[in-house]
Amino acid sequence: MGLGLLLLIGLGTLIFWLYRINKEYYVLAFFAKRVRTKDGRPLNSIAPVAEGSTIFGNSFDLYGRNESEVFSDMRVRAKKMGRSYIEYAMGTSIYCIIDADTIDVVLNDQNLITKGLVYEFLHPALHTGLLTSTGQKWHSRRKMLTPTFHFNILGQFADIFKAESLKFVQQFEGKAEASISLSELIPRFTLNSICETAMGIKLDDMAAKGDRYRHSFSMIEKIFIKRMSNPIYWNDHLYNLFGSSEDKRFLKEVHDFSSEIIAKRRKLLEEAEKEKQSSQEADDDIYINKKQRFAMLDTLIFAEKDGLIDHAGICEEVDTLMFEGFDTTSIGLIFGLMNMSLHQDKQELCYQEISEHIADDFSNLDLNQISKLKYLECFVKETVRLFPSVPIMSRETVKETELANGLILPPGAQIVMHIYEIHRNPKYWSSPLEFQPERFLPENSKDRHTYAYIPFSAGQRNCIGQKFAMLEMKTLLIVILKKFNVLPLVDPKDFVFNTGITLRCKNNIKVKLVRRS
Numbered sequence: 001m002g003l004g005l006l007l008l009i010g011l012g013t014l015i016f017w018l019y020r021i022n023k024e025y026y027v028l029a030f031f032a033k034r035v036r037t038k039d040g041r042p043l044n045s046i047a048p049v050a051e052g053s054t055i056f057g058n059s060f061d062l063y064g065r066n067e068s069e070v071f072s073d074m075r076v077r078a079k080k081m082g083r084s085y086i087e088y089a090m091g092t093s094i095y096c097i098i099d100a101d102t103i104d105v106v107l108n109d110q111n112l113i114t115k116g117l118v119y120e121f122l123h124p125a126l127h128t129g130l131l132t133s134t135g136q137k138w139h140s141r142r143k144m145l146t147p148t149f150h151f152n153i154l155g156q157f158a159d160i161f162k163a164e165s166l167k168f169v170q171q172f173e174g175k176a177e178a179s180i181s182l183s184e185l186i187p188r189f190t191l192n193s194i195c196e197t198a199m200g201i202k203l204d205d206m207a208a209k210g211d212r213y214r215h216s217f218s219m220i221e222k223i224f225i226k227r228m229s230n231p232i233y234w235n236d237h238l239y240n241l242f243g244s245s246e247d248k249r250f251l252k253e254v255h256d257f258s259s260e261i262i263a264k265r266r267k268l269l270e271e272a273e274k275e276k277q278s279s280q281e282a283d284d285d286i287y288i289n290k291k292q293r294f295a296m297l298d299t300l301i302f303a304e305k306d307g308l309i310d311h312a313g314i315c316e317e318v319d320t321l322m323f324e325g326f327d328t329t330s331i332g333l334i335f336g337l338m339n340m341s342l343h344q345d346k347q348e349l350c351y352q353e354i355s356e357h358i359a360d361d362f363s364n365l366d367l368n369q370i371s372k373l374k375y376l377e378c379f380v381k382e383t384v385r386l387f388p389s390v391p392i393m394s395r396e397t398v399k400e401t402e403l404a405n406g407l408i409l410p411p412g413a414q415i416v417m418h419i420y421e422i423h424r425n426p427k428y429w430s431s432p433l434e435f436q437p438e439r440f441l442p443e444n445s446k447d448r449h450t451y452a453y454i455p456f457s458a459g460q461r462n463c464i465g466q467k468f469a470m471l472e473m474k475t476l477l478i479v480i481l482k483k484f485n486v487l488p489l490v491d492p493k494d495f496v497f498n499t500g501i502t503l504r505c506k507n508n509i510k511v512k513l514v515r516r517s
């Protein structure tokens, strides 16, 4: 009797305690600390809370969903909520931003440079390179790598993009027309380009390894989704115990590939150094000698000599640059060529402009001439608006953070920025689903919200490779358009998109190239 009473009091106290702390913590979402407002306004007046699919808040909303379902579920939710909203899942509060109004505060906050929880799922592949690191490590790596994207160096890379683009069209030499799978051919082009520019290594004798590298990275992306959609796997220990048995071989393939590239470049640099010493050539700039091109990897190898980075650090930056540098531009090019095929009138405008400024033998295809192609620039921008290679990015608060809109995010909160949604938000874009490069003409974009278009992010953690990417994408488009008319073979209405680290489409995207007479 006494024990029963004691248990009853205990239970009552526990329920009362849970009820009390539920104001501060979303108890059923595994004690996620709640988001508050600065002046005590109802949370809903700034950001509504999304209803979860179970009593555990949003913890299991994505459970068991495959890549395409995760993508479509997120789209449906954004549409239903209509404005940036809050979720509570597995002990974490999540602020999902789908409009541009608050994004500038996040992207320009000096304290919000730590990437979100899901980037940790990339650590086995990329460790903590430029994309995934934070704090002092990120600052010093960013400082180290920024000069390698300097305008003068891009000029050298333009020659490589031109050579690789000519090699790309040579595949169709002697053919009046060719139906091609962009999904297969373009990633090979972009991987070759990043290896030669950033790493200073031609992939010619490593082509098969390059194909395996790309396959392994696509498997690593599947692992990423597996972890994202199952909250049990958010925890590294549980994932390593129950979910990671398959991962090792894909990680090994990727790391072996990058290690081989580093070893090859080290050897080339040593040989160049010996040659330089024997020819007694004075050379005090960043180029090894006048004959040899500079590669981004050289900066890292020289920094190692100065004790600023070690071999493991070089590996993580090479893995990061390779991954960020080939996959993202590949998506931009696939959708760019698809858009050329679907919008013949816009393709013609690009072609006319290219014919006016670029010689038939491509002898003047350089940074200066490319900068004159204003319509092509609008075309690429519009492609990247509708199909942003990085559709989502996120940050984590390291301490309680007050945003300009009056929200107070607790430490450890996730801020998920839905670039894909912002780029299609009718608040900023009229007829957002229509392909209209003209919207990027200066007279049409001057009144647009600055943060309505953020394919390369913004603020201090923006994309370091933005100019590099635009140059690479434009160069291949110029070379293809000069030689071929691009005709459609697919209908985007049939497309099924997948969530990934980058934007993924289940369909094989094809076009027909017809040689211009």
Ligand code: HEM
Pocket: 115, 130, 131, 132, 142, 198, 320, 321, 324, 325, 326, 328, 329, 332, 384, 388, 389, 390, 393, 394, 454, 455, 456, 457, 460, 461, 462, 463, 464, 465, 466, 468, 469
């Ligand atoms: C169409 C092409 C590209 C797009 C749309 C793109 C987009 C982005 C975005 C949105 C971010 C921010 C990610 C985040 O905050 O989580 C980013 C970061 C980054 N990008 Fe790109 N990117 C592209 C091409 C490239 C290329 C070609 C390279 C390298 C050669 C590159 C290297 C990086 C790196 C290293 C970061 C991390 C920067 C940092 O945190 O300091 N990207 N990119």
